[in-house]
Amino acid sequence: MRFKHVFSIIGPVMVGPSSSHTAGAVRIGRVARQLLGQKPEQAVVTLYGSFAETYSGHGTDLAIVGGLLDFGTDDERIPDAYVEADKAGLRVEFRQGEEFRPHPNFAEIAVFAGGREVKVSGASIGGGNIEIHSMNGFAANCSGYYPTLVISHDDRVGVLASITGAVSGARLNIGFMNVDRKERSGAAMTVIECDRRPDGELLDAISRLPHINEVTVIDLT
Structure with a gap:
């Protein structure tokens, strides 16, 4: 990944202790929350590599729970994320995965609400930056750095051109x-x-296109 400015290296304004284990983890959790599009009721988080080995000491679990509550990286409620989750009716289970993943700071999150489930997998690659590898089983390969349209659709001729x-x-x-x-x-x-957040008019326009099933915006800015 090409770093965009010095803050991509030293990390964002955040509740620590680690830009990779805390700030990046918050952002992965927020992607899952925003992809769900509503207040989550339950989440199952599987951590791999360094995340799995040190998550309690570095506050990675608190960070991901905070992200699932849509807290920013500098939200002072992150150290009390479990308390805030209880208030919000969110139950979170953490598991430690042993399989190989493409990065040592890797998390897979399944989030549930109202009979709906979404899945996100991603890595925290340093400086608070993330790489989202997949969403709902599809390769995503996005950074979360910019406002992001996530469009579920049928594989048909002309769909991409219309989008x-x-x-x-x-x-x-x-x-x-x-x-x-x-x-x-x-x-x-x-x-x-x-380059900027899509407005409601564009979201409505895409939603009305043939073969479009769902349109979601993820905005971590």
């Missing part, structure tokens, strides 16, 4: 785009990092 046309029509610049599909003509997901 990018709608984004262009809203005069919104695409900084990164990733597309993954389960199988030919099956379910697919498009992830678009934008």
Whole structure:
């Protein structure tokens, strides 16, 4: 990953102790929360590598719970995240995974609410930066650094052209785009990092396009 400025290296304004084990973990939790799109009721978090070995000492568990509550990296409630989760009716279970993952600071999060489930996997790569590897089983490969459109759709001819046309029509610049599909003509997901947050008018326009199933915005800014 190419660091964008000095704060990408030294880390964001945050509740510590670690930009990778705390700030990055908050952001992974927030991605899962925002992908769910509502207050979570239950979460199962599996930690790997260094996250699994040191999470309680470095506050990684508190950070992820705080992220699931949509706290920012500098939210002073993070040290009391379990208390805040109880108040919010959120139950969180932590597990330690032993399998190999592509980064030592890696987490897989399954979040549930109202019969809905979403899954996110990602790594904290230093300086509070993250890489989201997958969302709901689709490759995502996004950073969470920019406002991000997550679009679930059918794999059909013309769908991507209609999505990018709608984004262009809203005069919104695409900084990164990733597309993954389960199988030919099956379910697919498009992830678009934008230079600014998409407004409600654009979200409605994309939602009305043929073969679009769901549109979500993830914004950690």
